[in-house]
Amino acid sequence: MKNMGNLPKTNDSSPHSEKESVQQFWDSAPCGTRDVTIDPGTLQYYEAIAENRYKLEYFIPDYACFDGWQYKKVLEVGCGAGSDLLRFAQGGANVTGIDLSPHSAGLTLSRLRLYNCIGTIGNADAENLPFKNDTFDLVYSWGVLHHTPDTERAINEILRVLKPGGRICIMLYHRHSLVAFQLYAAYGLLAFKPFHSLKYILAHYHESPGTKAYTVGEIKKMFDRFANLNIKVQLTPYDLRYQKNKYFPHWIGKLVPQNLGFFIIIRGQKG
Ligand SMILES: C[S@@+](CC[C@H](N)C(=O)[O-])C[C@H]1O[C@@H](n2cnc3c(N)ncnc32)[C@H](O)[C@@H]1O
Numbered sequence: 476m477k478n479m480g481n482l483p484k485t486n487d488s489s490p491h492s493e494k495e496s497v498q499q500f501w502d503s504a505p506c507g508t509r510d511v512t513i514d515p516g517t518l519q520y521y522e523a524i525a526e527n528r529y530k531l532e533y534f535i536p537d538y539a540c541f542d543g544w545q546y547k548k549v550l551e552v553g554c555g556a557g558s559d560l561l562r563f564a565q566g567g568a569n570v571t572g573i574d575l576s577p578h579s580a581g582l583t584l585s586r587l588r589l590y591n592c593i594g595t596i597g598n599a600d601a602e603n604l605p606f607k608n609d610t611f612d613l614v615y616s617w618g619v620l621h622h623t624p625d626t627e628r629a630i631n632e633i634l635r636v637l638k639p640g641g642r643i644c645i646m647l648y649h650r651h652s653l654v655a656f657q658l659y660a661a662y663g664l665l666a667f668k669p670f671h672s673l674k675y676i677l678a679h680y681h682e683s684p685g686t687k688a689y690t691v692g693e694i695k696k697m698f699d700r701f702a703n704l705n706i707k708v709q710l711t712p713y714d715l716r717y718q719k720n721k722y723f724p725h726w727i728g729k730l731v732p733q734n735l736g737f738f739i740i741i742r743g744q745k746g
Pocket residue numbers: 497498501502505506507552553554555556557573574575576579599600601602616617618619620622623624
């Protein structure tokens with residue numbers, strides 16, 4: 476197990492305060508840990524995080540294909556508490572995980588150790604990846620790049636560190652989704668601020684400050700240098716939420732247009 480430690484951020488073009496506030500947000504409660512009351516760092520703690528995650532985002536294993544990367548070099552950008560990175564490692568991949576939040580990177584490191592898995596974990600910035608060109612077979616990033624101030628720069632970095640022919644599997648938020656419309660209803664219409672845009676509302680009221688969400692057309696442009704691009708909108712339980720932690724059953728989702736889902740999954744290849 477290698478710990479890359481806390482990496483210096485180089486050539487950071489974004490205003491510091493913006494990225495620091497993103498880091499502070501995720502450091503105060505790494506992704507998926509907020510509602511878990513079990514002792515942090517224990518096996519039960521990590522099992523509870525994984526159980527909640529794969530119950531809600533049940534489609535992740537189909538997209539990530541955790542067991543399909545044996546002996547391959549997989550980089551996870553924004554590994555959070557390490558649920559998916561652990562699954563890649565258990566599937567036999569040679570894993571590296573980075574996160575802007577030192578707390579999150581620390582959880583991933585201790586999680587891999589606890590499960591006797593090998594990997595390289597560090598605190599680093601998606602916009603300045605500390606890796607050489609053409610290093611990885613897969614770059615995986617789930618729900619991360621819309622939180623960083625310069626998303627395009629992070630995508631350039633991913634392209635740079637991918638081997639020719641290497642693949643991406645990336646999830647970004649979808650602006651024209653039921654989640655975004657619900658937020659607009661709550662923080663726009665019901666707050667008597669109907670002129671606030673969806674962009675404004677997502678940036679101010681959803682997760683870390685400055686969160687973005689995209690249309691499918693915007694995503695196509697952002698990833699147009701990748702070959703064999705496959706872009707899929709995924710309806711999620713979050714689109715079917717009627718109260719905190721309460722969701723309409725799956726079958727209701729079948730009655731809703733699938734292109735109103737909150738997640739866009741982008742797969743493609745470095746040509
Ligand atoms: C919604 S969480 C997702 C974490 C993990 N991928 C998951 O699905 O559980 C977003 C993560 O992105 C990380 N993040 C945000 N900006 C980043 C950046 N510039 N570089 C690396 N990680 C970043 C945050 O620290 C946080 O852990």
